[in-house]
Amino acid sequence: MTARPEYYDYTYDMFIASIDGEQSEALRFSEWIDDAIRDGVYAFEAPRLTGQTPMVRARRANGSQVDLLNFSSYNYLGYSTHREVIESAKAALDRYGLGAASSPVQAGTSELHVQLEQRLLDFMGLPNRGVSLFSSGYAVNTGTISAVMKRRHHILIDKSAHMSILEGAQLARSKVHYFEHNDVADLKRILEEISKDGTRMLVCTEGVFSADGDFGNLAEIVPLAKSYGAQVLVDEAHSFLLCGERGRGVAEAQGVLDQVDYFVTTFSKALGGIGGALITRRELARYVNWYARCRMFSCALDPAVTAGVTRALELAASSDGAARRKRLQKNAAQLRAALAPHVDLGRSDSWIVPVIYGPENLTIPLADMLQRAGLDGSVMSFPAVPVNEARVRLFVTSEHTEAQLAKCAEIIRAAAAELGFLRAARTS
Amino acid sequence: MISPEDHPARLAQHPLTTCWRVRRQTLFLYEVDSEELTRHVPPRLSVQEIRPGIGLFTVETLEYPPGHFGETTSTFEVVLAILVEPDLRIPMPIPRFALFVTSVISSSAAFVEQERVLLRTAMEHAPNLHLEYLDDGASVIVRDGERPILSCINTAGRPSSYTPRTQWGLIYTNKDNVLHQGAFRWVGEEFEHQKAGSRLSFHEHPVFRGLDLTRIRGCYRQMAAAPDLPTKIGYYHLGPLETR
Numbered sequence: 001m002t003a004r005p006e007y008y009d010y011t012y013d014m015f016i017a018s019i020d021g022e023q024s025e026a027l028r029f030s031e032w033i034d035d036a037i038r039d040g041v042y043a044f045e046a047p048r049l050t051g052q053t054p055m056v057r058a059r060r061a062n063g064s065q066v067d068l069l070n071f072s073s074y075n076y077l078g079y080s081t082h083r084e085v086i087e088s089a090k091a092a093l094d095r096y097g098l099g100a101a102s103s104p105v106q107a108g109t110s111e112l113h114v115q116l117e118q119r120l121l122d123f124m125g126l127p128n129r130g131v132s133l134f135s136s137g138y139a140v141n142t143g144t145i146s147a148v149m150k151r152r153h154h155i156l157i158d159k160s161a162h163m164s165i166l167e168g169a170q171l172a173r174s175k176v177h178y179f180e181h182n183d184v185a186d187l188k189r190i191l192e193e194i195s196k197d198g199t200r201m202l203v204c205t206e207g208v209f210s211a212d213g214d215f216g217n218l219a220e221i222v223p224l225a226k227s228y229g230a231q232v233l234v235d236e237a238h239s240f241l242l243c244g245e246r247g248r249g250v251a252e253a254q255g256v257l258d259q260v261d262y263f264v265t266t267f268s269k270a271l272g273g274i275g276g277a278l279i280t281r282r283e284l285a286r287y288v289n290w291y292a293r294c295r296m297f298s299c300a301l302d303p304a305v306t307a308g309v310t311r312a313l314e315l316a317a318s319s320d321g322a323a324r325r326k327r328l329q330k331n332a333a334q335l336r337a338a339l340a341p342h343v344d345l346g347r348s349d350s351w352i353v354p355v356i357y358g359p360e361n362l363t364i365p366l367a368d369m370l371q372r373a374g375l376d377g378s379v380m381s382f383p384a385v386p387v388n389e390a391r392v393r394l395f396v397t398s399e400h401t402e403a404q405l406a407k408c409a410e411i412i413r414a415a416a417a418e419l420g421f422l423r424a425a426r427t428s
Numbered sequence: 429m430i431s432p433e434d435h436p437a438r439l440a441q442h443p444l445t446t447c448w449r450v451r452r453q454t455l456f457l458y459e460v461d462s463e464e465l466t467r468h469v470p471p472r473l474s475v476q477e478i479r480p481g482i483g484l485f486t487v488e489t490l491e492y493p494p495g496h497f498g499e500t501t502s503t504f505e506v507v508l509a510i511l512v513e514p515d516l517r518i519p520m521p522i523p524r525f526a527l528f529v530t531s532v533i534s535s536s537a538a539f540v541e542q543e544r545v546l547l548r549t550a551m552e553h554a555p556n557l558h559l560e561y562l563d564d565g566a567s568v569i570v571r572d573g574e575r576p577i578l579s580c581i582n583t584a585g586r587p588s589s590y591t592p593r594t595q596w597g598l599i600y601t602n603k604d605n606v607l608h609q610g611a612f613r614w615v616g617e618e619f620e621h622q623k624a625g626s627r628l629s630f631h632e633h634p635v636f637r638g639l640d641l642t643r644i645r646g647c648y649r650q651m652a653a654a655p656d657l658p659t660k661i662g663y664y665h666l667g668p669l670e671t672r
Contacts, residue, residue, distance in 0.1 A: 009595070180624050
């Protein structure tokens with residue numbers, strides 16, 4: 001390959017801070033983006049001109065329009081553009097207007113929110129539970145963790161956990177401990193050490209990890225945490241409604257659902273909307289409603305999304321949802337099978353299929369190459385993932401067709417051959 | 429041996445101060461509680477966190493070929509530093525690291541004297557300093573005579589290949605309570621990874637200058653230069669931080 005500009009070697013972490021008083025980090029970061037746009041290789045932030053369906057139209061930085069196979073949205077079950085979901089949202093918009101216009105603990109709670117809470121409780125089927133609704137999935141973690149954990153408490157976090165969990169812990173100002181990803185022995189070592197304090201402990205992990213597409217080892221982690229008297233928070237953002245016998249997530253699939261203290265989910269993945277929910281003991285949900293600062297001091301979920309998400313949940317809980325889950329798993333297996341002999345998929349065993357291309361300096365050219373070839377994937381590089389393990393994540397949905405999955409695999413294989421990350425090339 | 433033509437003659441109007449050729453080099457970055465690291469960093473600087481509450485302590489080892497500083501044997505150097513936030517005002521390529529140097533020891537008296545003047549580091553002469561690079565080329569055991577100081581063990585297996593790179597960094601040093609800033613340019617081939625494992629093994633030694641290494645939580649990242657391919661490092665002294 002020909003020599004690339006120096007900025008290809010830059011990574012996100014290089015622009016996090018600068019000690020000067022002039023915010024040089026923002027200036028230099030902006031120059032980085034401008035340089036890529038100037039060279040016609042900037043493929044990020046391309047505005048969508050259509051909904052998040054398997055085929056989308058987007059506008060590139062140079063103004064041209066492209067039709068793309070959409071493997072970068074997590075509209076896993078396709079409900080974001082489902083006719084009945086949209087009709088429900090429209091009806092709520094007509095009746096309640098655009099926004100909730102108040103905090104949920106003041107005037108922002110409408111009958112729509114009460115209905116959504118009840119649907120969630122009915123779906124989960126666990127006794128003595130309550131729901132706390134948030135206007136974003138991110139806020140569920142930051143709000144919940146900082147509400148229930150304080151100074152001198154201990155928070156134990158899987159090293160691959162989402163940033164919202166880390167920021168929740170930071171807001172709580174508790175003592176934070178990171179355990180190796182899914183590593184029960186490492187978690188046990190830390191629990192052994194800190195449980196002597198006799199203070200509150202919270203173990204945080206996930207159902208499906210979004211960078212690797214692997215499952216949380218809940219079957220071992222949850223009982224271990226409980227044996228030391230720790231509480232457990234499981235973020236099922238990428239697994240709620242997607243696995244488990246009835247779609248209740250990885251905790252259900254691994255038989256520990258009733259032991260999870262804080263079940264976190266978002267409405268922006270399987271339900272195709274925005275917002276999120278904490279499902280926990282009734283009194284804890286009530287407490288979080290009042291003490292999660294980002295909930296208390298934010299506007300409630302808007303009526304249209306609330307109604308749309310409620311309808312999506314009803315569909316997902318029905319035979320329609322079961323059929324879509326089945327298709328999703330079949331589609332994910334098809335894509336993994338088509339790619340696994342050719343490229344490194346890491347630990348993926350789910351509908352998040354990361355293609356690991358390695359060096360960070362391929363990120364900009366690869367994103368550009370894929371977009372020009374008609375494929376939109378979600379690129380991730382250091383420090384979000386380990387150095388030299390940059391990847392393009394492919395989010396499979398139930399709505400992708402066999403032909404679309406095959407085309408996606410074909411484009412990835414061609415890019416891997418061109419940029420040198422075919423399996424044979426990487427291991428030689 | 430030392431070739432100024434390997435690097436630009438000036439950086440942001442500052443002339444190339446000095447340059448080195450390195451035979452072997454490793455850099456290990458360890459996770460430590462930010463509050464512990466902050467105790468060792470001047471107020472003008474801030475510890476750069478990789479996760480909330482976690483900063484990085486770095487251990488760098490270098491072996492220079494015989495003759496580099498006049499000696500007939502290899503010269504060894506160990507640099508301990510803390511990752512801090514950079515100064516991105518400087519018109520230079522974006523630095524990959526900014527390091528506040530807490531301690532440097534070298535086996536060469538001539539090198540110590542030179543660096544004291546050029547880099548403004550509080551460098552110590554350790555005549556019996558010895559680096560033992562293990563067979564994988566990416567692990568090292570540091571000894572002061574018979575006395576072990578520390579060992580940094582690669583956790584990714586023997587490197588199968590090295591990647592050619594040119595990278596920039598910033599160095600902050602504190603001498604006589606004046607904070608100096610310098611930039612370095614590194615040209616070579618490197619192996620780099622973040623495979624989990626390898627806590628730093630260490631033994632009490634003055635080089636640690638009171639840093640509580642028991643608070644190391646694990647290894648974050650490991651880097652090694654290709655052995656015996658001369659790595660070229662150029663250094664530009666940019667002056668005291670506040671008056672530059």
